[in-house]
Amino acid sequence: MPESNIKIQVKDLNLIFGKNKKDALKLLEKGHSKTDILKKTGCTVGVNNASLDIHEGEIFVIMGLSGSGKSSLIRCLNLLNIPTSGEIIYRGSSVTKMKNHELRELRRTGMSMVFQKFGLLPHRTIIENVAFGLELQGTPKQERELKAQNAIENVGLLGFENQLPSELSGGMQQRVGLARALTNDPDILLMDEAFSALDPLIKAEMQNELLELQSKLHKTIVFITHDLDEAIKLGDRIAIMKDGVVEQTGTAEEILTEPASPYVEAFVEKVDRKCVITAEVLMFKNSDVANIKKDGPKSLIHKMRQKGLNALPVVDEKNFFKGFIRLRNVLRVSKDDSLSLSDFIEEEVASVYPHFTVEQMLALIAGTHFPLPVVDENSGRFLGMVTQTSLVIEATRYNLKEVKTLQEEAQEI
Ligand SMILES: Nc1ncnc2c1ncn2[C@@H]1O[C@H](COP(=O)(O)OP(=O)(O)OP(=O)(O)O)[C@@H](O)[C@H]1O
Numbered sequence: 001m002p003e004s005n006i007k008i009q010v011k012d013l014n015l016i017f018g019k020n021k022k023d024a025l026k027l028l029e030k031g032h033s034k035t036d037i038l039k040k041t042g043c044t045v046g047v048n049n050a051s052l053d054i055h056e057g058e059i060f061v062i063m064g065l066s067g068s069g070k071s072s073l074i075r076c077l078n079l080l081n082i083p084t085s086g087e088i089i090y091r092g093s094s095v096t097k098m099k100n101h102e103l104r105e106l107r108r109t110g111m112s113m114v115f116q117k118f119g120l121l122p123h124r125t126i127i128e129n130v131a132f133g134l135e136l137q138g139t140p141k142q143e144r145e146l147k148a149q150n151a152i153e154n155v156g157l158l159g160f161e162n163q164l165p166s167e168l169s170g171g172m173q174q175r176v177g178l179a180r181a182l183t184n185d186p187d188i189l190l191m192d193e194a195f196s197a198l199d200p201l202i203k204a205e206m207q208n209e210l211l212e213l214q215s216k217l218h219k220t221i222v223f224i225t226h227d228l229d230e231a232i233k234l235g236d237r238i239a240i241m242k243d244g245v246v247e248q249t250g251t252a253e254e255i256l257t258e259p260a261s262p263y264v265e266a267f268v269e270k271v272d273r274k275c276v277i278t279a280e281v282l283m284f285k286n287s288d289v290a291n292i293k294k295d296g297p298k299s300l301i302h303k304m305r306q307k308g309l310n311a312l313p314v315v316d317e318k319n320f321f322k323g324f325i326r327l328r329n330v331l332r333v334s335k336d337d338s339l340s341l342s343d344f345i346e347e348e349v350a351s352v353y354p355h356f357t358v359e360q361m362l363a364l365i366a367g368t369h370f371p372l373p374v375v376d377e378n379s380g381r382f383l384g385m386v387t388q389t390s391l392v393i394e395a396t397r398y399n400l401k402e403v404k405t406l407q408e409e410a411q412e413i
Contacts, residue, residue, distance in 0.1 A: 007188065007220045008054040008077060013086035015072050015244075018043030021084050034243050046072030046081070048244035059214060059221045061235030063228060069244040070224045074190050077222065078111045079103060108137065112181035116193040120165040120176055127152065127161040130179045144183070151179035154213060171202035175209070182217075191223045195230065207233055228267065232276055240264050252276050277394060279361060280354035283374045283384035290314045290325055292341040297334035300341075301327070313373055313385055314345050321382040323347040324370045346370070352386070353377045358394045361386060 016024045016037075024043035027036070034045040047069045054060045062070045075081040077088060079095055088095040090110065098106060112133075120129050127148050128135075134144035152161060155175040165173055174194060181189055195203045207230060214221065225231050231238045232252040239249040240263075248260035256276055259265035290300050290312040304312060304327045314322040322345055329344035350364040351373045361372055371385040 005056045006053045007056045007090070008052075008222075009087075009089040010050055010052040010054075010073075010077075011087040011089070013047050013050045013073070013076060013088065014045075014084045015047040015069075015076055015081055016043050016084040017046055025084055045069075045244045047076065047083075050086075050241075050244075050246045052239055052246060052249060054220060054222060055237070056220055057218045058236040059210075059223055059234050061223045061225060061231040061238045062241060063225050063231040063235075063238055064241035065226055068241040070226070070241055071192055072244070073241070074192055074222055074224055077188075077190060078107050078113070109184050109186055111188040111190050112184060112186035113190045113192065114174075114177050114181045114194045116196050120173060122165055125162050125164060126157065126168070126176055129165065129176055130183055133180060134183055147183045147185075148179070151182040154182060154217070155179045156209060169202070170198050171206055174198060174206060178210075178213075186219075188220045188222065191221060193224050193226070196225065196227070203230075210234065228271060232271065240267065253278065253281055257281060274358040274362070274394060277358050278354060279352050279356045279372070279374045279386050282358070282386045282390045282394065283354070284371075284387065285384040287384050288312055289382065290341075291317065292325070292345070293317060297330050297341065300325070300330045301334060304330070311370060313371075313382065315382045319381045321348075321351060321373045321375055348373055351375050354383065358391060361391055365391060 014025060014028060016028070018024065018041065020041040020043050024037050024041040024045070027040060028045060028048060032040070034048070037043060037045055050069075050073060052060075062073060064070050072081055076083050077090075077095070079098070083096055090106070093102070095103075095106065121132065124132070127145060130151055131139075131144040131148035134147060139147075149161070152158060155178050157172065157175050157179060160168065160172065165176065168176065174197075177194070195206050198206060210221075211234065223234055225234075235252060237249060237251055238255055240247045240255065242263050248255055248264050250258075250260075253276065255264060256268050256271060256273055259268055288303055288307060288309070290303075292300075292314055293316070295303075300312065304310065309327070311324045311326045314325050316322055324346050325341065325344055326346070330341065333339045333341050333344065348368060348370050350368060352361055352364065352375075354374055354377070356374075365372060365388055371387040372391075373385050374383045375381060376383055
């Protein structure tokens with residue numbers, strides 16, 4: 001990732017709560033545990049040596065159980081918590097060294113926060129609540145109402161401008177909180193357990209809304225949650241925290257396929273991998289292909305026998321996928337000059353894109369006998385293939401009902 005795309009850099013950040021921070025920090029640097037430090041110094045370690053890069057335009061999720069240090073860390077980003085040591089770099093400047101007026105500007109237009117508890121003013125209308133931050137900053141009424149109206153539109157609350165918060169459901173109140181954070185058009189949104197208080201259906205709806213909003217606004221969003229499913233759904237990348245330590249940072253797939261520690265492994269064990277693991281991860285890249293304009297029957301037979309395959313994907317000169325050709329048919333062509341390889345290309349009904357999940361692919365393979373070709377979504381070019389065996393293995397892990405049928409149907413090449 002080029003430096004210019006890094007929005008916030010967190011370097012070796014420590015945050016200690018309590019009076020005896022110096023001694024606690026020394027112990028922390030020597031590798032003492034959080035419990036030990038609390039016993040010896042009376043101080044609580046909130047964040048322990050965290051380093052992160054948050055990229056421009058991504059939803060970066062910080063996830064961990066209660067007390068793992070998520071809030072402590074996010075509140076360091078805009079100095080609501082003052083780090084005990086380490087650095088936070090934003091737009092090339094060290095946040096910890098900012099002067100008061102720079103810090104005010106940072107909180108005004110740099111980073112806006114959305115909290116779990118919406119904190120709406122009960123006697124003010126929705127539009128007044130949304131415009132409240134601007135009002136405090138002395139923005140003229142007309143301008144702030146225009147901006148508030150725009151934010152209200154963005155979060156899907158048009159028509160509710162003159163209602164009172166008590167007249168709105170929990171989900172709608174959280175939209176007001178989100179609209180309020182958006183009024184300044186901040187560079188970064190900090191969302192601290194923003195959807196945790198909502199009931200599951202409303203929560204899912206809000207997650208979808210956030211993703212839709214993000215596809216329009218392309219904000220940099222730091223989102224905190226203790227819910228792994230939420231982290232996977234929303235996060236372009238996820239940092240997993242435990243006892244103040246960032247245990248692993250990566251995409252959902254990286255975390256699920258290569259957990260960096262036994263803790264992360266145990267944590268992700270229960271995740272529904274079939275909704276997360278994609279064709280990109282499972283596919284055989286650079287698999288052997290048949291280009292029947294170039295490859296004659298002889299070379300294809302050689303390729304297949306050498307690899308023990310009984311069929312090959314066929315591509316044209318531009319690497320567009322055409323179908324599969326079976327070994328038995330290539331053998332027929334090799335023995336009969338009147339036959340042509342192109343007569344035996346069997347078209348595969350289903351081709352998939354790299355982002356297709358195991359669940360989506362499982363739905364497609366029923367009744368097909370070949371692997372699933374993976375093609376590039378934009379160019380349509382062949383990228384590789386996902387064999388039915390790898391899908392069956394993924395499915396077996398989750399005791400899917402279809403596995404038996406799949407195994408019966410799978411005819412590997
Ligand atoms: N103001 C504070 N004073 C003392 N200790 C604190 C303070 N705030 C947090 N802590 C401690 O720091 C550690 C990390 O807490 P933090 O609230 O950051 O965790 P969290 O992952 O956000 O948890 P939750 O999901 O419950 O909010 C905990 O041990 C907590 O008790």
